[in-house]
Amino acid sequence: MPQLVVVLTEGETESGLMALGLAAAGWSRWPREQAGAVAGFLDAWWTQTLRTKSSPIPACAVFESCVTASSSVTPWLARWEAETGPVARRHLADSLGWWREELTSNNSPFTWWWGTETAEQAAWHEVKQWLAGQARAT
Secondary structure, X not given: OHHHHHHHHOOOOOHHHHHHHHHHOOHHHOOHHHHHHHHHHHHHHHHHHHHOOOOOOOHXXXXXXXXXXXXXXXXXXXXXXXXXXXXXXXXXXXHHHHOHHHHXXXXXXXXXXXXXXXXXXXXXXXXXXXXXXHHHHO
């Protein structure tokens, strides 16, 4: 995993493709210690991204990668909501711009989704509902 961490965090390659590889490998079903290491890395990567003003990979791309790797949006949205500082808010505004086309066309931005189209659309719907709640809260 160390080389994967370097590749993902430094933006050396397509993070979504690397996340797809993790999902396809079924990392969440690996032995507890190994799966815990991957989960811990994804959580730390996402948290650090939300707290870093100029990250090498845009926050929306890190979010999409974490979603792809885990096949879930829920923990990543929860972390985003917990991060109330100005940097996380700026990443949210930037991500809205990044997802503008997907938000208006109803197409999912999860290019590398590993799972059914129905599950992908449900995940995107959850994101849109969360975004609408964030808009109402501001």
